[in-house]
Amino acid sequence: MSRQYLIRRLLIAIPALFGISVVLFGVLAMAPGDPFEELATNPAVPPEVRQALRAKFGLDDPIWQRYLHWLWAMLQGDWGFSFTSRMDVDTLILQRLPTTLIVIGSSQIIAIIIAIPIGVLAATKPYSVFDQIANTIAFIGFSLPTFFTGLLLILLFSIQLDWLPFVYRADIPGSGLPWLWEHIKQSIMPVMVLGLFQGASLVRYVRSAVLDVIKLDYVTTARSKGIGERKVITKHVVRNALIPVVTLVALQMPIVFGGAIVTEQIFRVPGIGSLLISAMLSNDTPVVMGVTFVFACLVILFNLIADILYGWLDPRIAFR
Numbered sequence: 001m002s003r004q005y006l007i008r009r010l011l012i013a014i015p016a017l018f019g020i021s022v023v024l025f026g027v028l029a030m031a032p033g034d035p036f037e038e039l040a041t042n043p044a045v046p047p048e049v050r051q052a053l054r055a056k057f058g059l060d061d062p063i064w065q066r067y068l069h070w071l072w073a074m075l076q077g078d079w080g081f082s083f084t085s086r087m088d089v090d091t092l093i094l095q096r097l098p099t100t101l102i103v104i105g106s107s108q109i110i111a112i113i114i115a116i117p118i119g120v121l122a123a124t125k126p127y128s129v130f131d132q133i134a135n136t137i138a139f140i141g142f143s144l145p146t147f148f149t150g151l152l153l154i155l156l157f158s159i160q161l162d163w164l165p166f167v168y169r170a171d172i173p174g175s176g177l178p179w180l181w182e183h184i185k186q187s188i189m190p191v192m193v194l195g196l197f198q199g200a201s202l203v204r205y206v207r208s209a210v211l212d213v214i215k216l217d218y219v220t221t222a223r224s225k226g227i228g229e230r231k232v233i234t235k236h237v238v239r240n241a242l243i244p245v246v247t248l249v250a251l252q253m254p255i256v257f258g259g260a261i262v263t264e265q266i267f268r269v270p271g272i273g274s275l276l277i278s279a280m281l282s283n284d285t286p287v288v289m290g291v292t293f294v295f296a297c298l299v300i301l302f303n304l305i306a307d308i309l310y311g312w313l314d315p316r317i318a319f320r
Contacts, residue, residue, distance in 0.1 A: 009307045013300050020296040025070060028289055029063045070289070080286030084279070089290040093272055097294065099170065100271035103190050104260050108249070110195030111202055116245075119206025120238060123214060134203060141200025146259045150193045150266040157189065164189055168269040190267045194259055198252065205248050209241040250306035253299045 061069075070080065079089040122131040158166035165186045172182050213219065214237050222232050261273035268274070272291050279287035 006308065009304055013304055016300055017297065020300075021071065021293060022067065024289060024292050024296070025067045026063060028285055028292075029066065079290045082279075082284055082287050084282045084284045084287070089286050092275060092287060093290055093294055096270055096272045096275050099269060100260060100264070100273060103187065103263070103269060103271060104194065104256060106187070106191045107194035107198060108256070110191060111198035112249075114195070114199035115202030115206050116238075116242075119203045120210050120233065120241075122203070123207045123210035124233060126211065131207075135207075138200040138203040141196055142204075144197075145262075146193050146197055147262050147266055149197065150189065150263055153189045153193065154266070166267060168267050170270045186267075190263050190269055193263050193266075194256065197259060198256060201252070202245065202248065206241065206245055209244045210237060213237050213241045246306050246309045250303045253302045254295075257295050257298065 073080070077090070079093070081087075082089055082092055085092060118134050122128075122134045125131055153164075154166040157164045166189070168186050168190065172179060172186075174182070214233075219232060219236055222236050223229070257273070260271065261276060263269065264271045264273040265277060272294060276288065276291040276295075278284075279291065
């Protein structure tokens with residue numbers, strides 16, 4: 001993979017992030033609600049104090065001026081100040097971002113581990129009993145929303161069987177293996193909810209991609225040369241079939257983050273998804289802007305990783 005290919009992808013990501021920030025800031029600036037609404041209804045707060053606070057945070061300035069001020073401050077590492085938590089926005093996000101990345105990353109790994117072997121095996125044995133069972137389970141899996149699956153797992157594994165905790169705790173005391181096991185136990189259900197939902201849709205897509213590739217002429221040529229079936233599938237079929245699968249994974253990242261927000265609310269996971277919900281309910285605009293921009297950055301990052309994987313899976317793409 002050439003260095004020029006990677007540089008081109010990075011240069012494309014920069015204007016995309018700029019455009020996303022303009023749209024996000026404009027939408028939030030025009031949205032109804034006032035972060036100082038409680039102060040306005042509080043008779044103990046004089047109007048001049050409220051006006052001084054609005055002037056300090058620039059809430060009465062034109063939208064373009066507020067955006068330029070926010071952009072310049074963000075480039076210098078100042079992401080704003082939370083009106084509700086009385087903390088810097090970047091501090092709030094950095095406190096919760098690792099938890100969200102662990103949940104999302106683990107769920108994506110599980111989805112890929114489930115989807116690729118099942119999808120490939122279903123495609124190599126089309127219309128068999130295994131193929132029909134895999135398709136039926138996959139159809140059920142991505143038809144059920146994450147909030148329903150999450151509640152179902154809580155009823156089964158937490159209430160009925162009492163195996164797993166249904167409330168995520170970030171302050172579990174202790175250390176060593178027992179402490180690690182408690183963290184793993186409370187992460188199982190949130191990770192599985194997202195992983196099974198993504199894995200179910202990926203199974204059908206992997207199956208379709210493998211079926212398209214397995215009929216091509218070069219696969220027939222490889223078989224005619226006496227190459228073993230397993231080697232043909234792993235070396236010639238799967239690698240080329242993974243290119244559209246990588247595209248799907250990258251394009252579905254916004255859906256994954258949306259599902260993570262719902263899952264974090266169900267299991268009380270202290271991630272940036274739950275931070276976004278609480279900030280929206282309290283009209284904490286700087287936090288909403290910061291979290292949504294971080295989500296956008298993560299989506300751009302995963303798309304950039306997908307572009308890099310394209311160049312690895314098919315070197316011809318890097319030279320186009």
